[in-house]
Structure formats: C-alpha cells, structure tokens
Amino acid sequence: MPSTSFPVPSKFPLGPAAAVCGSGETLGPAPPAGGTMKAAEEEHYSYASPGIGSSLPLPAAHTSLPAPCHDLQTSTPGISAVPSANHPSGYGGAVDSGPSGYFLPSTNTRPNGAPALESPRIEITSYLGLHHGSGQFFHDVEVEDVLPSCKRSPSTATLHLPGLEAYRDPSCLSPASSLSSRSCNSEASSYESNYSYPYASPQTSPWQSPCVSPKTTDPEEAFPRGLGACHLLGSPRHSPSTSPRASVTEESWLGARGSRPTSPCNKRKYSLNGRQPSCSPHHSPTPSPHGSPRVSVTEDTWLGNTTQYTSSAIVAAINALTTDSSLDLGDGVPIKSRKTTLEHAPSVALKVEPAGEDLGTTPPTSDFPPEDFAFQHLRKGGFCEQYLSVPQASYQWAKPKSLSPASYMSPSLPALDWQLPSHSGPYELRIEVQPKSHHRAHYETEGSRGAVKASAGGHPIVQLHGYLENEPLTLQLFIGTADDRLLRPHAFYQVHRITGKTVSTTSHEAILSNTKVLEIPLLPENNMQAIIDCAGILKLRNSDIELRKGETDIGRKNTRVRLVFRVHVPQPNGRMLSLQVASNPIECSQRSAQELPLVERQSTDSYPVVGGKKMILSGHNFLQDSKVIFVEKAPDGHHVWEMEAKTDRDLCKPNSLVVEIPPFRNQRITTPVQVSFYVCNGKRKRSQYQHFTYLPANVPIIKTEPTDDYEPALTCGPVSQGLSPLPRPYYSQQLTMPPDPSPCLVAGFAPCPQRSTMMSTPPSTSPKLHDLSSAAYTKGIASSGHGGHLGLQLPAAEAPAMQEVPRPMAVQPSSPEQPPPTLLQPQ
DNA sequence: TGGCTGGAACCACAA
C-alpha cells in the first residue's frame, strides 16, 4: 500500500497519522468517531483544509487496523506505493513518495518482524498553502484568478477514524460475499462507498489487499489522468476489475458469470475465479491478496478532496475548525465499479495506463468555456495531481459514517438530510424546469444512461433568485428520496456526473456523508441559473446498500428519487444561508417507468366535499382501465374511506386522465380534510399517493378550474419548489418556515404551520416566507445515514448556515402512510 | 470508438 501523503503545512504534524499508525496495531473495533477520532482531530488538526480535508480519509482511520493487515499490505504485490520519479516534487512528491517517516518512524516494524506497513498517510495541505506556498500550484492560482470568487461549499475538513461504521456488516460481508460480475465492482464500490468493513477483521482490512487501483468514474474526471506516474502500479484508472464487462483480465478472474445478483441479503452465489464467495453473508471469504477492499485513489475522492474553495470559504472552514465527518469524500459513494475495482491486484497492477494520460500533461484548456475551464482546471490542475497517488479509497471503507444526524455537528453546513427552505429573505432557489418524471438510472455495470432530462426536452434548470452579488456560488446537487418521508439523500441512488460534448454545464463531484454531490457553478453572468445537463443517476445495488450498517431502507421498489439542489449563500455576517429545493419525483426503474402510472400534475388540488368536478391528471402510463382511488387515511395509516372516482375513458390518454372528484364521505366537515388518491392500473401497479383536500361545502372555492398554470408560486409559494406544479404534498418537503418558528418550539412541539406545505393553500394563505431570521433546518432523525424518516425541524435562528444547535421543532411528516402531519415528536 | 438508449434475458424473491 502506498503511503498516502498529503502535503501538510507544518502546523499539521500529521499527528493523527502517526498516532494512528501507532495505534494501528491495536486490534479491535475502532473507537467511536466521537471519541478517539475526535480527540485526534482536535489535537492534531486544529485546522483542516476545506477542500482537502473535507473528504480525505485520514490516517486516523486506521487506528483499528490490525497489524497483520499491514503485513499483508506490504507483502502484497499489487500494491505499491512506489514513489514515482515522475512525481512532482514538493507537495506532489510528498504524495506518493512522501517520506515514510513522515508519519511513521522508519523503524516501525511489525511484531512479526515484517516491515511495518506504513500506515496510510495523508498529509493535508491547506488549500491556501498550496496556492501560496508552492509554485507548483500555480494552476490553482490561476484558477483563482479565473474564478476568484467561485465559492465552493465551505465544506469543512473532516478527519475520520475508520471502522466506526461499516458499510456492510462485517459478519455479512466479505469481498466475496458480494460477487458476481460486480464483485469486483461492488467491492470496490462498496468500499469506496465507505461501506466500511469492520475494524478488526483482517479480511476486511484494506491492508490485506495489495490492490491499489484508483478508480474513476469518469474518464473525464481525470485528475488521475495525468497521474499515470503517480499512480501506484501504473494504472490509476483501469484495473481489470474496473470493467467487469470489457476486460479480458477480468474474465480471467471473474470467470463465467453464474447467476445474476439479486437484491438484498447478499444471496448471490457467484464464484469469482478462485474466490469462492461465501454463500452466506456471514461467511467471510478467505482473505486473499487479491480480494480485498480496494486501496485506491479515486477521482471522485480526489475531486472531492480537491474541491476548491474561495478564500472566504477557507476562512470559514478555518474558523469552523471542524471535524465534521460528514464531509468525507471518501466516505462512501460507490463509484462506477467497473472502472473502479481494485481487487485482483495482479491484474490491476499490470494494467498499464494509456500513455496519453500522463501525469500532469493535461492542459487546461481551451476545451472548456471560461467557467468550465476554471473548474476543469481546478480539477485537473497540478493541485490535484499532486495527490493522485493517494489511495484514499482504501481508507474509505473504514471511515466512520455519520449514522446519526446528531453526529453531524459541522458548524458550517447543514447535513444533506436536513430539511432546508427553498426561500429565505430575498433569496429563492427555484427549479425553473423540472426533470422528467422518468429517468432510467444506470448501474455501475452499465454505461451511463445520460443526464436527466426535462419533460419538454432539454434539461432541468435551476436558478437562484434574489442574489445580486457578483460572486459565483456553487450549486450542489444530490439525489434525494421521493418517498413519503422527509427528504434525505437516497441510499440507493447517487448522482452521476455526465460529461461530454453534449454537456454544457461544468460540474464537479464531491462526496458528503456517503452521498455524492455534484457541484455546479452558479454564475452571475448566467443570472445565477444553471442548466442541469450534467447529472445522471447511478443506481447502486440494493444488496450493497442494504447491508450497509445502519441502513434501514430497502431498495426494492424504492425507485423514486428527486434531484435536490442546494446553494449556500454567504451572508454579510460571515455565515452561510443554505437553501434547498427538490425536484419532482423521478422514477428510476426501467420497469416501473414502463408500467407504473405516474401522476405529475393534477388540475385541482382541493374542492368542496360535494365533489363532482372534473379533475385532469397529467402523468404517464395512464390506461383506459386506470382507476383513480380516493382514500382517507386514519392517523395510523388505515384507510378510513376509499372511493373510486369516475374516469372518463374517452378522454383518457397515456399521459392524461380525466377524473371526476367523488363526493367526500362526510359532507359536513367544517375544516378542510386532506385525503389522497392514486391511479391504479391493476394489481400492484399504482401511482404514488397524491394529495387532495376536501373543503367544507360552504367554503368558497379558490381555485377549481383545471388549468395549465401550474404555478408553484401561486399555489404553494416557495415551498412548492421542486414539487409538482400543483401541490404534491407527499413531496412537499421543502421547508416552510413560519414567520416565527418559536411557536413550534414550545408547548411540546405543537402543530406547526409547516403543515401548510401539505395543504393546498392559495397564495394568500400560504405560509409567509421566512426571512433570514426565521430560516430553519429540519433535520431528519435518522437512525442511519439515510434512515431518517421523521425529523425534527431545527430552526437555525438567523442563518441556516449557522447550524446552531438544533432546537426540536414540529415538522410535518409527509407520509401518507403516517399519521397526519399534526405533530411530530422529537425522537 | 465510446456514450447513450431501448429492450430484454436471467434470476431470485414475493405473492
């Protein structure tokens, strides 16, 4: 295993690394992140570069690595942290060939006499330092010049201790346990995904694997591109395992495909050329030098690590002195495995990177528009190259993952599962063009299926309104859930960066808390508008995710996602105002997309109990036999009332359905009653629930005409952003801030106005948009990274970015399966 | 040549 050395300012003694190495001998579970790691961080990392640290798997992560693993590592052929002569000197040189003694005493040896493995080392160099401290990074400087103020998300550096959270349960996982063609991939992806393996298991230790195969998800993300020399083993990007389908080498070890993987529970029974996978998840495969967690450098991680920040962001990060673990890039987002695998070291090691991809030869270039250039330059410039040989991935698996929302204590940015408003003060983040309701996600084993498109052609467009500054901002995009619960990163889908001639928008990948985030520049010259033509959706194998420790969601039939956009607007007071908006749901399953009806719009969202009015539903897969069922649910989810609405078959079209609103069961209601309805094409072919509100008979109808003016602003205000034109309550998870959140903070979390997001309310009655002083976050309470279903709304006082200690606050559960959105008790 | 797409085979699990 190559040493992983990141240039680090002298003030970063890399103590953790050394310390960790020392402790690395210790077998057993790593201490909780909050414990040792925290201490280490505090002690040694008073500051971490936002750009780098945010995702760097730090050496600390190996505290739990068993010594034997180290031995394995060193002894394995595939891994060679061979310092390349070609490596740039200085910082760059330090990356690969950094003096081993830098972290570990050269005399460090194993009890068994074997040379001590150098603990993975990562020297962290502050971004500033890179820019100003080394001429080698002039590119970066140039970048600064080019894009002086492009504010990257002020991610905070994170130093992780490994093993705190395993992606897969150690008992269930083993490199071999997940096999199939994906085995190599999956493994890779899993590890990369921070699907950490338990600390004390040699089998799961990255050390046991000699493989050092930088993975890449995208040829274009080529930092590594120029790193041939930097890459250990010469092939940073390709390893036989990286492409299950195309590599001859792969065939050699992969052997004939047995059966296809199936979902959950790791029941796949593939044989991996010599690596007999355990049929039982509980059986750990025999450790093999070949089959090991990857130790790789990934572009993704690199990208993330090399995220550039503006000075302000850096300052913010410095101020934050954060130890936020949620920002680890290496944290665990599976990357296209076929390009990332690292098993089978031998082959990997022998694979030679195309000459054309020599280190540092990638010129900045004219291939990119100015802004693109800036990004590209940043990504591919010397700065990044300096670190390409760092086997980050190897640590990813061991990195702790924030299982609990509470663990996210970054003082700078809200966790991805926090519910944020789409509007605050003068700012509003809005999805001007919604994505299509269907987009077939691609698997790691597949090629990209392109970028998400808009319904009417083109691509989704997002714009930040109200921002009058001249400095660019960064729009973050990640894949969020589209179920009934609070919006949170989707465990089974990740955003995938699309590149190519057809992509006009530059982007950059980063990983935050196991979630891949695409960062897209929002430029003033573009009116702070971004065309999202660079975002595809990657589907992760259910079995991979479900086995992740702490993961409670299941992947089966969990195929709807939303594009979630975030932007962090710097405030005069130095804080960040974070806004978020989610798109309409996107069905990502091939089958579902072809079969399940999907309601995108409804012409009416409320009507008096008498019913009788025609409502037009727009969507997909409507059949003449489609039925529309109205349902009223009790708090416990049971159906209190069901009524099939009459549909006009003559007017039925595949994408539109005319239905007559049935009279409500109770004609004497005095307050609006919210019910649901869905379109049913037959057994098990139902659309998701849509909300509808019955109004008291004597209530004047505010909006009843079927119209095409699906103006979110007219119906739900900013909270509707990202939702269907007409309220789609179940997805109305954009946070609506009451003018004064305080009422929601007292009296035992009494019902809060936020519920308004579920109600169809006319503009006049829509909750007032919160201003900065009322902005708040709603933090999903998750038992796991993605497991949060319910959440506590956390008002963030004046500025969301402050992330002050969240105060519990009532929030509406948007689930049709859950009790009415009246009160959400903090958990 | 490689990426994007649509389609479908294959397989395991669910009904």
Place this chain on the structure above:
DNA sequence: TGTTGTGGTTCCAGC
C-alpha cells in the same frame, strides 16, 4: 410446496 408474477440486475445491440 410448487407455480407464477414481479422486480433487480446485467447484457446486448443499435444509434
């Protein structure tokens, strides 16, 4: 327990 349906995943072929 056996059969059929459903959905996840992978592979193929055409553009």
